[in-house]
Amino acid sequence: MAKAKESVFRTVVVALVLSVVFSVVVSTAAVALRPAQIKNQNLNIKTNILAAADMLPAGASSQQIEDLFSKFEVKLVDLDSGEYVQPDAVGVNDPMKYDMYKAASNPKLSIDIPQDQDKAGIGRRPNVAKVFVLRDDSGELKKVVLPISGYGLWSTLYGFVSLRGDANTIEGLGFYQQGETPGLGGEVDNPRWKAQWQGKVVYGEDMTEPEIRLVKGGVSADAKGKEHKVDALSGATLTSRGVENLVNYWLGDRGFATYLKHLRQGEV
Numbered sequence: 001m002a003k004a005k006e007s008v009f010r011t012v013v014v015a016l017v018l019s020v021v022f023s024v025v026v027s028t029a030a031v032a033l034r035p036a037q038i039k040n041q042n043l044n045i046k047t048n049i050l051a052a053a054d055m056l057p058a059g060a061s062s063q064q065i066e067d068l069f070s071k072f073e074v075k076l077v078d079l080d081s082g083e084y085v086q087p088d089a090v091g092v093n094d095p096m097k098y099d100m101y102k103a104a105s106n107p108k109l110s111i112d113i114p115q116d117q118d119k120a121g122i123g124r125r126p127n128v129a130k131v132f133v134l135r136d137d138s139g140e141l142k143k144v145v146l147p148i149s150g151y152g153l154w155s156t157l158y159g160f161v162s163l164r165g166d167a168n169t170i171e172g173l174g175f176y177q178q179g180e181t182p183g184l185g186g187e188v189d190n191p192r193w194k195a196q197w198q199g200k201v202v203y204g205e206d207m208t209e210p211e212i213r214l215v216k217g218g219v220s221a222d223a224k225g226k227e228h229k230v231d232a233l234s235g236a237t238l239t240s241r242g243v244e245n246l247v248n249y250w251l252g253d254r255g256f257a258t259y260l261k262h263l264r265q266g267e268v
């Protein structure tokens with residue numbers, strides 16, 4: 001009996017020691033890999049920004065991506081005023097380190113969106129957003145890339161929309177994270193569908209409310225207001241509605257509309 005108890009004791013001790021050793025190994029590996037993970041995440045974001053801006057060469061290397069992205073100014077925008085704010089206003093020393101989606105979960109850094117105004121289905125909106133501005137050598141605005149997000153059918157979609165120098169014409173749109181149904185709502189990743197967005201116009205003549213619409217059955221050549229319209233995703237009505245809603249939300253007055261107005265008027 002004594003030998004049996006001693007054997008059980010030794011087994012427990014060995015198991016505990018191995019558990020501690022494995023925990024240390026896993027923790028050490030996680031810490032060691034963290035910088036590489038962050039670097040890869042940042043590279044993925046930069047890749048998607050360049051893709052939305054129609055600036056991503058086929059087969060671009062990581063160095064090419066870094067070089068092209070370096071042409072952008074990274075700015076933080078107060079969404080209510082449409083003015084730029086300094087990074088320290090949101091507790092960072094580098095605008096690239098600011099996470100607007102994490103800020104949305106902090107009541108001190110975000111606002112609750114009334115349900116009847118929450119077209120994108122995001123619940124809370126950060127007070128400050130990160131934008132990416134490209135100017136030519138003379139300082140003229142060439143492109144501005146804006147983060148967008150919102151609920152589709154099964155998931156929250158995260159992506160970017162790029163506008164040309166008029167801050168009204170879409171250069172491109174894409175999502176870097178989504179969990180919609182493959183072959184249906186998942187077609188938001190289809191290059192042919194994304195290509196339709198290029199050249200679409202956000203605002204009407206009065207430049208107030210965004211007028212983007214996703215049309216079930218497709219946009220005919222003679223459709224009235226076709227400059228604002230994109231083909232809906234076939235068989236994915238709710239995802240299409242979600243994309244329409246999130247684009248119009250973020251380009252509306254509770255999103256980037258005030259900032260874009262300042263851009264057009266040369267005030268920021």
